[in-house]
Amino acid sequence: MITIGITTGDKDGIGLEVTKKALKQFNNKEDVQFVVWHAGATQLDGKITEIINTDCEVSWFKSSINFAKNNKINAIVTGPLSKQTIKRSNLGNMGHTEILKSEFPQQKPFMLFSGEFFNTLLLTTHLPIKDITTQLTSGHVIDGILAAKKWATSNNDNRPVALVGLNPHAGENGLIGSKDHELGKLCKEYQIEGPLVPDVAFLRKYWDKYSIYICCYHDQALIPFKMAHDHKNACQITWGLPIVRTSVDHGTAKDIFDQNKASEDSMVYAIKKAIQLAKNNN
Numbered sequence: 001m002i003t004i005g006i007t008t009g010d011k012d013g014i015g016l017e018v019t020k021k022a023l024k025q026f027n028n029k030e031d032v033q034f035v036v037w038h039a040g041a042t043q044l045d046g047k048i049t050e051i052i053n054t055d056c057e058v059s060w061f062k063s064s065i066n067f068a069k070n071n072k073i074n075a076i077v078t079g080p081l082s083k084q085t086i087k088r089s090n091l092g093n094m095g096h097t098e099i100l101k102s103e104f105p106q107q108k109p110f111m112l113f114s115g116e117f118f119n120t121l122l123l124t125t126h127l128p129i130k131d132i133t134t135q136l137t138s139g140h141v142i143d144g145i146l147a148a149k150k151w152a153t154s155n156n157d158n159r160p161v162a163l164v165g166l167n168p169h170a171g172e173n174g175l176i177g178s179k180d181h182e183l184g185k186l187c188k189e190y191q192i193e194g195p196l197v198p199d200v201a202f203l204r205k206y207w208d209k210y211s212i213y214i215c216c217y218h219d220q221a222l223i224p225f226k227m228a229h230d231h232k233n234a235c236q237i238t239w240g241l242p243i244v245r246t247s248v249d250h251g252t253a254k255d256i257f258d259q260n261k262a263s264e265d266s267m268v269y270a271i272k273k274a275i276q277l278a279k280n281n282n
Helices: 015-026 057-069 083-089 096-103 129-135 138-154 179-189 218-229 265-281
Strands: 002-007 032-038 048-052 075-078 110-115 119-122 161-164 193-196 212-215 234-239 245-247
Touching: 002 057, 002 265, 015 032, 015 265, 032 057, 057 075, 057 083, 057 096, 075 265, 096 234, 096 245, 110 138, 110 218, 119 138, 119 218, 138 161, 138 179, 138 212, 138 234, 161 179, 179 193, 212 218, 218 234, 234 265, 245 265
Parallel strands: 002 032, 002 075, 032 048, 075 245, 119 212, 161 193, 161 212
Antiparallel strands: 110 119, 110 234, 234 245
16 A cells, blocks of 8 residues: 655645545545645545644645655645745745755755656756856766666656756856856766757657656756646656655646635646555665
């Protein structure tokens, strides 16, 4: 039996709504049960253990991590949690990924987005643009390349891994910065493709060419990813941890809170991916 923990995120966001809708699709799965952290009064249907409290939403996530560390659940799926909520809580910094990094200081996790059309791994997460280059050390880029290669291998995907260049035109042979020249050396050394020219790397005709795109920064990856998937058949994964964590690929959408308008597609995909990864870990 696989047990999936779900934290529903901001109380005034769409996390609980999409969780309720998504779980209806798993009622008949005999080999899966759920533990759900939320603050709602409505009872959820199916094989679900509910942890209902009014504590800070970030504490739910911390609790789910402890459950995973102690083998009470096989994977964590997270609903959308705003950066402001995390900051106010004094229990974490910026995002789920950063909290997980602090919980597993010996690991080197990366944000990875997996979707129906393509996959992408982010070398940096929630940073100001001005700080990105300093984070792209050779050692960190190598860690990202190895993590992306492990993803491809774990999915039996023999297509090449590709790294997207940092600067316009992938540096234009040194005319636009020197970082892409450094990246090119690492691509050659680790036998991956790149650096790809960023403004054409995600054209539809290339989606089937690569097992995964490695991107230098957050929006370089997520603008094309979210445009292509439109919050359907796609999710986020924290890759490189001893526990499984997946997430919806969208935000809290507080403007449609409690209006029954939110789509559960990404939550369904995140749960399915969590089940798959948990089974692979067993």
